[in-house]
Amino acid sequence: MERSLRTNTTNRQNLRIRKDWLEMMVLLSPGLLLLFVFVVLPTVEAFALSFQREGLLGRNRVFVGLENYIEIFKSKENLQSAWQSLYFAIIVAPLEIVLAFAAALLIARPFPGVAVYRTLFFLTTAVPTGVAAIAWSWFLNPQTGWANWLLERFGLPAKTWLQDSSTALPTLAVITAWAGVGFASILLTAGLQQIPEDLYEAARIDGANGWQQFCSITIPLISPTLFLVTLLVFLRSLTAFGQIHLLTQGGPADSSMVWIYRIYQDAFFNFRQTYAAAQSVLLFLFLLLLALLQFRLVGRKVHYE
Amino acid sequence: MNKTLARVFFYVGISVFAALLVLPLLTLFSVSFRADADVYNPSFFPPHPTIEPYQIALEKYPLLRFLLNSFVISSLVTAGVLLISSCTGYALARISSRVTNTVFALIVGLLLVPGEVTFLPLYIMVNRLGWVDSYFALTLPFIASPIGIFLLRQFFKSLPQELFDAARLDGAGHFRMLWHIAIPLAMPALGALAALTFLGTWNMYLWPLVVTNAESLRTAQIALRFISSDEAVRYNIVGAAAVIILLPTLIAFLIAQRAFVRGIAMGSLKG
Numbered sequence: 001m002e003r004s005l006r007t008n009t010t011n012r013q014n015l016r017i018r019k020d021w022l023e024m025m026v027l028l029s030p031g032l033l034l035l036f037v038f039v040v041l042p043t044v045e046a047f048a049l050s051f052q053r054e055g056l057l058g059r060n061r062v063f064v065g066l067e068n069y070i071e072i073f074k075s076k077e078n079l080q081s082a083w084q085s086l087y088f089a090i091i092v093a094p095l096e097i098v099l100a101f102a103a104a105l106l107i108a109r110p111f112p113g114v115a116v117y118r119t120l121f122f123l124t125t126a127v128p129t130g131v132a133a134i135a136w137s138w139f140l141n142p143q144t145g146w147a148n149w150l151l152e153r154f155g156l157p158a159k160t161w162l163q164d165s166s167t168a169l170p171t172l173a174v175i176t177a178w179a180g181v182g183f184a185s186i187l188l189t190a191g192l193q194q195i196p197e198d199l200y201e202a203a204r205i206d207g208a209n210g211w212q213q214f215c216s217i218t219i220p221l222i223s224p225t226l227f228l229v230t231l232l233v234f235l236r237s238l239t240a241f242g243q244i245h246l247l248t249q250g251g252p253a254d255s256s257m258v259w260i261y262r263i264y265q266d267a268f269f270n271f272r273q274t275y276a277a278a279q280s281v282l283l284f285l286f287l288l289l290l291a292l293l294q295f296r297l298v299g300r301k302v303h304y305e
Numbered sequence: 306m307n308k309t310l311a312r313v314f315f316y317v318g319i320s321v322f323a324a325l326l327v328l329p330l331l332t333l334f335s336v337s338f339r340a341d342a343d344v345y346n347p348s349f350f351p352p353h354p355t356i357e358p359y360q361i362a363l364e365k366y367p368l369l370r371f372l373l374n375s376f377v378i379s380s381l382v383t384a385g386v387l388l389i390s391s392c393t394g395y396a397l398a399r400i401s402s403r404v405t406n407t408v409f410a411l412i413v414g415l416l417l418v419p420g421e422v423t424f425l426p427l428y429i430m431v432n433r434l435g436w437v438d439s440y441f442a443l444t445l446p447f448i449a450s451p452i453g454i455f456l457l458r459q460f461f462k463s464l465p466q467e468l469f470d471a472a473r474l475d476g477a478g479h480f481r482m483l484w485h486i487a488i489p490l491a492m493p494a495l496g497a498l499a500a501l502t503f504l505g506t507w508n509m510y511l512w513p514l515v516v517t518n519a520e521s522l523r524t525a526q527i528a529l530r531f532i533s534s535d536e537a538v539r540y541n542i543v544g545a546a547a548v549i550i551l552l553p554t555l556i557a558f559l560i561a562q563r564a565f566v567r568g569i570a571m572g573s574l575k576g
Contacts, residue, residue: 019478020400020479021402023396023400023478023479023480024396024400024402024404024405024479026480027392027393027395027396027400027479027480027483028392028393028396028397028404028405028408030389030392030393030449031389031390031392031393031449031454032393032408032449033449034389034445034448034449035412035415035449035451038427038445038446038447038449039415039418039423039449039451040415041426041430042423042426042427042430043418043422043423043426045426045429045430046422046423046425046426049425049426049429099326102322103322103326106319106322113316117319117323118562119559119562120323120326120327121323121326122558122562122565122566123326123327123330123555123558124326125504125558125565125569126504126551126554126555126557126558126559126565127330127551127554127555128507128508128525128526128550128551128554129508129510129526130510130525130526130527130529130530130547130550131333131529131547131548131550131551132329133529134333134529134533134543134544134547135329135330135332135333135547136329137533138332138333138336138540138543138544139328139329139332139333141540143345144344144345144346144347145332146328146332146347149347178326178329181326183569183573186566186569186570187569187570187573190566190570229573232573235419239419239421241421241510241511242508242510242511242526245510245511245514245530246529246530246533260421260511263425264511264515267425267428268515273425273429276425277425277426280422280423280425281422283421283422284418284419284422287419287422288417291416291417291419292417295417
């Protein structure tokens with residue numbers, strides 16, 4: 001009697017385990033299949049392609065080992081593109097962060113009318129890249145744009161901004177930073193709001209003024225978030241594409257031919273897909289390095305909480 | 306008195322800052338309401354406001370079709386991401402086995418692969434499958450989203466075990482627990498993920514650019530590129546088209562700002 005009861009429960013347990021396993025597979029497999037086909041496979045293929053080269057007529061790829069990579073490192077154009085991407089990101093990140101941090105500091109704590117200002121500061125998240133690019137190209141129009149009008153009011157010479165090879169890339173960087181202010185200020189506002197209000201209260205009781213509170217509470221507690229968001233913005237700006245495609249197409253005179261844009265050019269206009277794949281792999285490795293850094297920082301932050 | 310003055314300064318300062326930030330958008334609105342003759346007049350407001358540029362833009366270009374394309378693609382991707390992320394995320398969070406642990410580690414690894422790097426081999430694959438110029442190419446590759454799976458897995462993991470134990474005793478399997486317990490509780494997280502995914506898909510640029518040639522499949526973002534090179538001189542028409550393309554996200558953002566803000570904060574800092 002007792003024995004049959006036990007076998008009955010183990011049977012039921014076995015059944016449950018089997019059912020659990022079946023359900024798990026049903027829930028997991030569609031997602032895993034899609035991830036394999038559309039993320040894992042292309043990543044592997046990017047590496048595989050990068051060691052090959054197109055034969056005549058762009059057909060019959062042959063294995064060439066590291067030849068693509070060697071060519072990239074020897075090519076002046078590629079090194080210039082890598083530098084332009086870095087230069088671009090080095091302008092975008094601090095500019096975007098300063099603007100967004102100022103905005104976040106102003107709107108993190110409630111005051112009458114804060115909702116309006118939050119909407120205005122976050123607004124650029126709702127502006128698609130293409131629209132941002134169009135708005136700015138008009139704003140910067142050399143003949144009638146308001147940017148030059150403002151410069152002239154201050155007695156400064158008008159500029160041709162996007163049509164000049166010395167200003168095109170920094171101008172694109174400013175546009176990109178502007179377009180990202182909404183995104184970065186959302187993250188920084190969320191970070192500021194996580195700082196407990198009682199810390200400020202305690203400081204006020206101790207007689208600390210606003211500046212002292214900012215230096216000894218806000219800055220130390222927000223700096224991990226600040227660093228993380230800076231890194232995120234840096235990463236995003238390294239793959240900025242839409243605004244460049246819309247406004248300068250890499251020009252004038254290749255002055256805004258950033259890394260990702262050169263990949264696009266080589267793959268779709270110069271018909272050198274394998275060479276472009278090798279550039280993609282290098283970009284990937286570089287981004288991976290930065291992302292791993294970000295990951296470690298996130299891990300540490302979670303640990304502290 | 307001193308306090309009132311400080312408050313006035315604060316409001317003036319913050320308003321100037323906000324105005325400078327939206328200035329480029331205001332120039333876009335301003336030019337979009339001008340007749341051809343007024344386009345190069347540097348006044349702040351259009352001297353003779355007219356909606357003619359909007360009429361011309363809508364007549365000349367199938368803007369509504371482009372917006373519809375963007376809308377269909379973004380909706381399909383969002384629905385797919387919610388479905389796949391819920392199922393996969395649930396299994397990874399609530400069914401513990403060696404399989405789910407390994408899979409979760411792999412998905413965390415995939416979070417590090419940026420789409421800009423896989424677009425080329427993905428394009429080669431899509432081309433080989435004959436999917437260029439199809440909704441398949443524009444949606445299917447994005448339905449399994451590592452970040453979506455990761456976020457929902459974290460959320461489902463945080464739910465109390467007792468809820469699921471109780472359902473187990475009542476004889477519920479995982480499908481029912483997912484549908485009747487996990488999903489209803491995850492509504493805010495799902496809303497945030499939906500906002501994040503929709504916006505991200507709506508703003509895609511590089512991918513739709515390379516996988517569509519046909520005008521009938523063009524998304525709103527890509528269309529702007531063609532319109533701006535077509536209308537190099539008539540900037541009022543480009544402006545009107547850009548405003549029309551901006552409106553849907555702008556309105557959605559004004560209505561569901563909280564979901565967008567939560568989605569962006571959740572998707573970026575925890576990923």
